[in-house]
Every structure is written in C-alpha cells, then in structure tokens.
Amino acid sequence: MSTGNVELLMRVSSILCLIGASYGFVPLDYYLLDCGSSTNSSVGDRVFVGDDFNSNTLSTPRNISAKTTLRPISSSYDSVLYQTARILDETSSYTFPIKKRGRHWIRLYFFPFVYQNYNLRMAKFSVSAQNITFLKDFQVLNDSQVREYSLNVTSSNLVLTFTPSSKSFAFINALEFLSLPDELTPESVRTIDPQGSHQSLSNKALETVVRVNMGNETVPPQNDTLWRLWVSDDRYLIHNNLAKFLTNTKAVNSTRAKAMENIAPLTVYGTATKLNSDDDPNLNANVTWRFDVDPGFEYLVRFHFCDIVSSPIHALFFNVYINSMLVSRNLDLGHLTSNIIGAPYFMDVITRKSDSSELNVSVGPSDVGNPWPDAILNGLEILKISNSKGSLDVLDSDLRKSSKMKVGVIVGLALGMFTAVILAMGLFLLCRRRRRYTHVSHSKVEENFATTELESKYSNNGTAIFSSSKIGYRFPFVAIQEATDNFSESLVIGAGGFGKVYKGILRDETKVAVKRGFSRSKQGFAEFRTEIEMLSLFRHRHLVSLIGYCDEQNEMIILYEYMENGTIKNHLYGSNLPSLSWRQRLEICIGSARGLHYLHTGSAKAIIHRDVKSANILLDENLMAKVADFGLSKCGPEIDKTHVSTAVKGSFGYLDPEYLTRQQLTEKSDVYSFGVVMLEVLCGRPVIDPSLPREEVNLVEWVLNSQKRGQLVEIVDSRIASQIKPESLRKFGEIAEKCLAEHGVHRPTMGDVLWNLECALRLQEIGRRSDPNGELSSQINPVNNLETSVSTAQFSMGSVCDLDGVSMSKVFAQMVREDMR
Structure with a gap:
C-alpha cells in the first residue's frame, strides 16, 4: 500500500509536468501535497495529492488529520488548500526522492482553525531540512500564511522535519516541493557593502520575504509559470504622490520576455512605477518603497527592469538605491539590453547585515541622459539569506547571538565587580526613595503594551460593559461586524493608506469611527500598535480619543470617537460642504495647535506626530478640532540630543524639507507641516x-x-x-511664514504658534475700532499707557502682539475677562 502510493504520487507528478510543459519550465521533482486529506484537490491546472498516512512520504507516529469549513479572510491562494490539515504531535517528517539535485522550492501553507481538542493557533513548532532551520518555535496566530524557501538539495532524498515545541504540536495544511530552473538562482552575487565584492549562494538557503509587482497591479500565482504571487507595490510606497503607475505590456519585447518567463512573467515587465515628474522638470526626489525585514540577516535583492516609457529621442538613465547606499549610478537599460527596445532585464545584489527592521528601495533621477528627471522599476524580490548557523529564523539571527555574547561579557564584568555594584545600588536606592517622578515613563508603557493586552470589556454574548471613560477596550470581531453592518460600503466615511474608515454604532448607541486596516503585514502592524500605544497614553480634548481595538482573525481595527463633521480638508475643498468662516478656521487652527502643543510638551519626551495634514484634523459636531492618526508618531530625542535619526515618513507636500534631506526628526518637523495646513486654511x-x-x-x-x-x-x-481684518491676516501670515522656515532652528515652537494664532483671533474680534462717523480707524495706544489700555480695552491687539519685553499677564487677564462677558 505504501509503495503504491508513492508510485501514484510520482505518476501524477509526471503527468502534471507534461501539462506544465506548455507553459515552459518542466520540473523533474514535482510534489504537491494536500495535507490531512484522503482525496486529491484540484487547484487550477494543478492537482494536490492527499498525504496518505500509510505512504513512505509521511512518517509520523499517529494519524491525526483535521478538517474545517472555515476559509481564510484574505488569501491569493485557493482556499481548498486550507480545508484540511495534518496534525503532528511528535517529531514527524516528509521524505521526497530527488531526481535532479540543485535548487528546489519548498512552499508551506498554514491556516489555523479549531478541530476537536486541537486549536491550531496554539501549535508551536520548528521546521527544518538538510541542516537548515526554516522556522523555530513558530506559531500561526491569525489568518493564512504561505512560507516559501529555496534550498540547494545535495542528497538523493529531501527530508522535511516538523518538530513540536515542548508540550505542543505541529500542523501543516499543504506543501509544495519542486525543482527550479538553473537560471533562477545565481551562484554568486555582488554585494553593495563592500562594493564590488561577490558572495557565493551555493550553500545558502533563501526565504522569500516579498515579491512585488510595480504599477499597482497584483499578479496572481496562476499567471506565473512557477506559481509565484506578485503583490501590488502601492502598500509599500512611502510617498504615493511621487509615483506614477504605468501599464504597457505591448512595449515589452515578447521574444525576450518568453525567454525570461521563469525569471518573471511578462505582466511584471509590462507594468511599472515611475517618478512622477510630468509637472516639474526640476524635481529632485526618489520613489521609495519600504519593507519590513528581520534584523541580523543578509538579503538578496532582485530588481526587475523593462523600459516601457522612454522615447527614441531620450534614453532612460536613473539611479538605484538600497537604504542610503548606491546600487547603480546612471543605470542605462538600453546599454544593458543591447539597445533592444522593451527588453526585460534583472539585477541582483546582496545587502549587508543590519540591526534595522526596515529595508528601503529607491529609484531616482540621474544627472546624465534625459534632462527631464526620470526613474522606473517594474518588479522587486527580497529574499533572506541563511546565516552562519544555517538558519532563516529570527530567533537564530547572528544579531541575537552577538547580543547574547555582549550580555555574557557584561555579566562577567558585573560578577567581577560584585561588591562595588552592591554598594552603588544601595546608594542608588536610598536616593531613589526620595525622588518624585512627575512624568509618565514611555519605556514602561511600551514594555507593558508588548507583553499584555488591553482588558476586554465584552461578555461572552458580545454585549458591551462600558465604564464611563470608554478607553482601551479590546472588542471582539463579531461586535464590530454588528456595529458596521458587516462593514457595509454605505457606511464608509473615509479611506487612506491604512484602510477604510466606517461609521459604526455600538449596542449602547455609542457612535464610533471604525478604521479597518488592510490584511496584516509587519509594516501595517507596527503602525497599528503605535497608534494604540499613543492614544492609550494621552488624553486631551484636542486629540481624537481611542474607544477600542480588535486584533482577531488577522484584523487590525481601531475604534475612535466619532467626529460628526469629518476632516477640515473636506470643509476647505473637494466637497460640497458649507464653507467655514474665518473665525471658525482660526478656532480650528488654535484647537489643532493645542493638541500638537500637548503632544510636544505633555510628558518627559516629546511625541512627534509625523503626519500633520488637513486630512488628519477632524471636527466634532461643534466644529471643535481634534488631531487624529498617530500611526507614524515617534518619541522625540533624548534630553541630550537634538533630533531623532529615522527614515522619512509622512505625506507628500507636508514634509519638513530638513527632515526629508537629512532624515533628522524634531518637533519642528510637525511645526512645518502645521504651517502647510495653515496655508490650506487661508487659501482653501x-x-x-x-x-x-x-x-x-x-x-x-x-x-x-x-x-x-x-x-x-x-x-x-x-x-x-x-471677512478677514487686515491685522488678523497679517499676524496669521507672519506665523505661517515662520513655521515654513527652511531650517527647524528658525521655526517657532507649537507654543509660540498657539500664542500667535490666539493673537490673530483677538485681532479679528477687536480689529479696528469704529469712529463716530462709522469709519474704521487704527488707533494704537502708546506703550507707556499699556496698563490703562489693558484696563479699558482701548488698544489695538496688533500693537500688543508685537511688543517686546512687555509682560503678557495683563493681556491674558483682559482676554479672560472679555471671554467671560
């Protein structure tokens, strides 16, 4: 029985190879297993064979298979592969005979569900093959996942081993094992640090981190000869306004594309994202994509290019970067493709190890060739390279190993100085007992958030049990579905890079804004977590309040207080909403400034918003302004530092030019962005x-x-x-201009901005006094009569706001008295 099943599997694989011949590459080793299934499953033109417990392929002590009717919320692979699972409660393995040694792909499909006494979300296990660790203490906590690995098989058999962690078990829904074209993976690749050297990949395993098709189009697996998924690049773009999406498959040289279809399908080379310089011949900026990676590893980065944009008159030249390092200067696709128009081309490089969890890829204009700035990218692949320990798991990263060695050295030194340390600690504790802390510790909040969840306020039947504050509830997904009528499109009130925003009504009739993120990615989850952290930490009448969140079923959902009047942007332009008066606009600016001033000064470390724009300033039913969207927020510099060095994030048009060029973030970056908002308010x-x-x-x-x-x-x-009084306009224009100073050191603080905006409002209210004939006059009292002027309100606020060295206490007192009337 077991031998017969292996022969059947081999026979089916051979038939599928013949079918695949019409598409190009025919893999000699071709195994597709539907794990836990007793029958075969068709997925397009491919057949996944049930992994018979009695076959020589599967070796496991017990036959445990699981079934479900659930389907993944979002998956580009056929959901039939997730309907069954093989449960492995002891060390188990799959063995595949090898016809051709060399590079093979291993694809592992995971989808957690509950079957009898097994909750697959609780499974914790490791996966390895040929002394390479693919996964270590791995858990699938949310929706479906597909992990893809490339391994250079050097033996006559490949044994894929699943090892449950202590007191746990392993599972797998489906797997693929197939040989790869020789040309797909290079033997040696040049590194970008140091430049010019090469590194051999023959003894390295690779893990696909991301495979991206530029041009804002996804290429599904069934459109690829090797069944690869190419995801759309729009989710990774940092500044969408700098990019232009193109589709021009007719421009691709079909002969060359056919020859390279195993490298990438024609669809990838026929779409592109280019620098959007159509309206600015002097544009000097890069198109940048940001990806999440595991620190402590090297990465193979493959760029796919095809010139589908240039004309016979102007050749296409541009620069290519990874992070801040130059990959290729003045890249000339015409020269690289022997001037064959529309010929595909790809380029491989290896990045060095880094402790960063982000990898930025950029293309930008060259200083030669076409005088009009241009740059293009058609596709991108990022693959993690196994480390010196033969591992691809972050738990085994060289960075962690290095950190442990450093800790060991520190511990050794500490033990050697034990007596001195005890004395120092004793003195420290005595001093510490006398100190009083007046600020919240950000690091403590972040530590608590990383290890605990906000308390759930829902009972088993989903009924809300609210306290009066309504802060920080962890909502079940079913309750949010109910509140939004299962995310009805009729309730969509906004959309952005994170996802859509819906109006919702909870069971206690509380109105909420429900922001539902796209399918979870590392990048999206980082912003999701940051926003909850920030909103949980701060409470202010001019900051949007957090109602709750949901992280079930691979969802990233945040619930805020509902803001009846939407964004200030929609009231200024782009909609049919009634226009705001000048006074209303001033009050909205003042409210926003108060919220930002609180962020900058309300705790020991400043909080920098990083995405101040008119679309992130919301208005309640009384048109009171509240700052929203803290997904990009970041703690400010330490006391002894002037700035935070970080990758540029924000929105095009609002970015501080100093931050953009130097990647040095300060509170003054928010001030610049707010200055841009002030101009929107002024000009509509x-x-x-x-x-x-x-x-x-x-x-x-x-x-x-x-x-x-x-x-x-x-x-x-x-x-x-x-409506605008000249003095009010002058004051408003002056402070906006100062906010937009090229260098942050010359910009005011948000406190200064707030004071000047309040001056502009008072100038608007008091303005120029009317004389007996009904004419307006600008009567300004002398400085030496300031005290009398304050007491009688017989002065021009324009003069007061410009006075140097004069105490503002009387002015504030007068404002308070007038507000009380």
Whole structure:
C-alpha cells in the first residue's frame, strides 16, 4: 500500500509536468501535497495529492488529520488548500526522492482553525531540512500564511522535519516541493557593502520575504509559470504622490520576455512605477518603497527592469538605491539590453547585515541622459539569506547571538565587580526613595503594551460593559461586524493608506469611527500598535480619543470617537460642504495647535506626530478640532540630543524639507507641516494642484512668494476674503511664514504658534475700532499707557502682539475677562 502510493504520487507528478510543459519550465521533482486529506484537490491546472498516512512520504507516529469549513479572510491562494490539515504531535517528517539535485522550492501553507481538542493557533513548532532551520518555535496566530524557501538539495532524498515545541504540536495544511530552473538562482552575487565584492549562494538557503509587482497591479500565482504571487507595490510606497503607475505590456519585447518567463512573467515587465515628474522638470526626489525585514540577516535583492516609457529621442538613465547606499549610478537599460527596445532585464545584489527592521528601495533621477528627471522599476524580490548557523529564523539571527555574547561579557564584568555594584545600588536606592517622578515613563508603557493586552470589556454574548471613560477596550470581531453592518460600503466615511474608515454604532448607541486596516503585514502592524500605544497614553480634548481595538482573525481595527463633521480638508475643498468662516478656521487652527502643543510638551519626551495634514484634523459636531492618526508618531530625542535619526515618513507636500534631506526628526518637523495646513486654511485649496498655472501648483511656494510681494490679501480664499481684518491676516501670515522656515532652528515652537494664532483671533474680534462717523480707524495706544489700555480695552491687539519685553499677564487677564462677558 505504501509503495503504491508513492508510485501514484510520482505518476501524477509526471503527468502534471507534461501539462506544465506548455507553459515552459518542466520540473523533474514535482510534489504537491494536500495535507490531512484522503482525496486529491484540484487547484487550477494543478492537482494536490492527499498525504496518505500509510505512504513512505509521511512518517509520523499517529494519524491525526483535521478538517474545517472555515476559509481564510484574505488569501491569493485557493482556499481548498486550507480545508484540511495534518496534525503532528511528535517529531514527524516528509521524505521526497530527488531526481535532479540543485535548487528546489519548498512552499508551506498554514491556516489555523479549531478541530476537536486541537486549536491550531496554539501549535508551536520548528521546521527544518538538510541542516537548515526554516522556522523555530513558530506559531500561526491569525489568518493564512504561505512560507516559501529555496534550498540547494545535495542528497538523493529531501527530508522535511516538523518538530513540536515542548508540550505542543505541529500542523501543516499543504506543501509544495519542486525543482527550479538553473537560471533562477545565481551562484554568486555582488554585494553593495563592500562594493564590488561577490558572495557565493551555493550553500545558502533563501526565504522569500516579498515579491512585488510595480504599477499597482497584483499578479496572481496562476499567471506565473512557477506559481509565484506578485503583490501590488502601492502598500509599500512611502510617498504615493511621487509615483506614477504605468501599464504597457505591448512595449515589452515578447521574444525576450518568453525567454525570461521563469525569471518573471511578462505582466511584471509590462507594468511599472515611475517618478512622477510630468509637472516639474526640476524635481529632485526618489520613489521609495519600504519593507519590513528581520534584523541580523543578509538579503538578496532582485530588481526587475523593462523600459516601457522612454522615447527614441531620450534614453532612460536613473539611479538605484538600497537604504542610503548606491546600487547603480546612471543605470542605462538600453546599454544593458543591447539597445533592444522593451527588453526585460534583472539585477541582483546582496545587502549587508543590519540591526534595522526596515529595508528601503529607491529609484531616482540621474544627472546624465534625459534632462527631464526620470526613474522606473517594474518588479522587486527580497529574499533572506541563511546565516552562519544555517538558519532563516529570527530567533537564530547572528544579531541575537552577538547580543547574547555582549550580555555574557557584561555579566562577567558585573560578577567581577560584585561588591562595588552592591554598594552603588544601595546608594542608588536610598536616593531613589526620595525622588518624585512627575512624568509618565514611555519605556514602561511600551514594555507593558508588548507583553499584555488591553482588558476586554465584552461578555461572552458580545454585549458591551462600558465604564464611563470608554478607553482601551479590546472588542471582539463579531461586535464590530454588528456595529458596521458587516462593514457595509454605505457606511464608509473615509479611506487612506491604512484602510477604510466606517461609521459604526455600538449596542449602547455609542457612535464610533471604525478604521479597518488592510490584511496584516509587519509594516501595517507596527503602525497599528503605535497608534494604540499613543492614544492609550494621552488624553486631551484636542486629540481624537481611542474607544477600542480588535486584533482577531488577522484584523487590525481601531475604534475612535466619532467626529460628526469629518476632516477640515473636506470643509476647505473637494466637497460640497458649507464653507467655514474665518473665525471658525482660526478656532480650528488654535484647537489643532493645542493638541500638537500637548503632544510636544505633555510628558518627559516629546511625541512627534509625523503626519500633520488637513486630512488628519477632524471636527466634532461643534466644529471643535481634534488631531487624529498617530500611526507614524515617534518619541522625540533624548534630553541630550537634538533630533531623532529615522527614515522619512509622512505625506507628500507636508514634509519638513530638513527632515526629508537629512532624515533628522524634531518637533519642528510637525511645526512645518502645521504651517502647510495653515496655508490650506487661508487659501482653501490643495497643497499640490497640477491643474493650476505653473507658479501656483505648489501652495507653499505660491503663498510665500505672494507674501514677499506684499500680495497675501490677493490669494486668500475668495469665500472669506471680505471677512478677514487686515491685522488678523497679517499676524496669521507672519506665523505661517515662520513655521515654513527652511531650517527647524528658525521655526517657532507649537507654543509660540498657539500664542500667535490666539493673537490673530483677538485681532479679528477687536480689529479696528469704529469712529463716530462709522469709519474704521487704527488707533494704537502708546506703550507707556499699556496698563490703562489693558484696563479699558482701548488698544489695538496688533500693537500688543508685537511688543517686546512687555509682560503678557495683563493681556491674558483682559482676554479672560472679555471671554467671560
């Protein structure tokens, strides 16, 4: 029986290879297993064979198979592969005879569900083959996963071993094992650090981190000869406004594409993301994608290029970067492809080990060739390279090993100085008892968040048990489905890079805004966690409040207080909402400034928002402004530091130019972004509007140029131009201009901005006094009569706001008295 099953498996594999011949590459080793199934399953033109317990392929002490009717929430692979699972409660293995030694792919399919006494989410196990560790103490806590590995098989058999962790078990839903084309994986690849050297990959295993198709189009597995999934690049772009998506498969040279179809399908080379320089011949910026990676490993990065954009007149030249390192300067695709128009080309490089969990890939304009800035990328693959221990798991990373060695050295030194340390600690504790802490410790909050979950406030039947504060509840997914009518499109109130926002109503009639993220990725989860951390830490009337969150079933959902009047952006332009008055706009700016000022000064470390824009300032039913969306927020520098060095994140048009060029983040970066918002408020138009004349496309440049010419009044939103008092406009324009200073050191603090905005509001209210004839006059009292002026309110606030060295206490007192009337 067992021998017959192996022969059947081999026979089916041979038939499938013949079928695959029409598509190009025919793998000699071709095994597709539907684990836990007693029957075969068809997936497109491929057949996954049930992994018979009695076959020589599977070796396990007990026959435990599981079934489910559940389906993954989001998967690009056929859900039939997830309907069964093989449960392995002791060390078990799959053995595959090898016809051709060399590179093979191993794809592992996982989907956790509950079957009888087995909750597959509780499974914890390791997977290895040929002395390579693929997974160590691995758990699948959420939706389906597919792990893909490339291994150079050097024996006549491949044994894939599953080892349950202590008091746990392993499982697998389906697996693929097939030989690969020789040309797919290079023997040696050049490194970018140091430049010019090469590294052999013959004894290395690889794990696919991400495979991306540029041009904002996904290529499903059935459209690839090797059944690869190419995900769309839009989720990884940092600044979407700098990118332009293209589709032009007709421009691809079909002969060359056919010859390279095992490298990448024609669809990948026929789509591209390019630098969006159509409206700016002087644009000097890069298109950048950000990916999450495991620190402590080297990575093989494969770039796919195909010139589907250039004309016969101008050749395509551009630069390619990984992080801050140059990969290729003045890349000339024409030269590399022997001037064959539309010929595909790919380039491999290896990155060095890093302690960073992010990898940035960029393409940008060259200083030669086409005078118009241009750059293009068609596809990208990032593969993790096994380390010196023969492992691909982050638990075995060389970085962790190095850290442990450092800890060992430190411990040894500590033991050697035991007596001195005890004395020092004693003195420290005595001093510490006398100290009083006045600020919240960010590090403690982050530590607690990483190890605990916010308390669930739902009973078993899903009924809310709210306290009066309604802060930090962990909601079950079913309750959120109920609140949003199963995420009805009719309840969508917004959308962004994270996902869609829905209006929801909880069972206690509380209105909430429900932000549902895209399928969980490492990058998305980082922003999800950051936002919950920040909103749990701070409470302020001008910051949007957290109601709760949900992280079940691979979901990333955050519930906020519902803001009846949406974003300030929608009230300024792009919708049919009623226009805001100048006073309302000033009050909204003041409220937003108060929220940001609190972030910058409300705790021991400043919190930098990093994504201040009009779309992230929300209005409640009374048009009170609240700052929202803290997914990109970051703690400010230490006391002895001037800035935080970090990768650039934010929104195009609002980014601090100093942060953009130096990657040095400070609170003044928020101040710059807020200055841009102030200009939107003043002019009632977008930050970038390509439909306008060239000198007006960029709002910041247009306003600052008008300010220099003394023509600020001429560019004010026509709907409010007649409402603004000259003194109020002058004060508002001055502080906005200071916010937009090129260097952060020359910008005011948010506290200064807040004070000046309040001055602008008071100037609007008091303005110029009317004389007996009904004419307006600008009566300004002398400085030496300031005290009398304050007591009678007979002064121009314009003069007071500009006074140097004069105490503001009387001014504030007068403001308070007038507000109480």
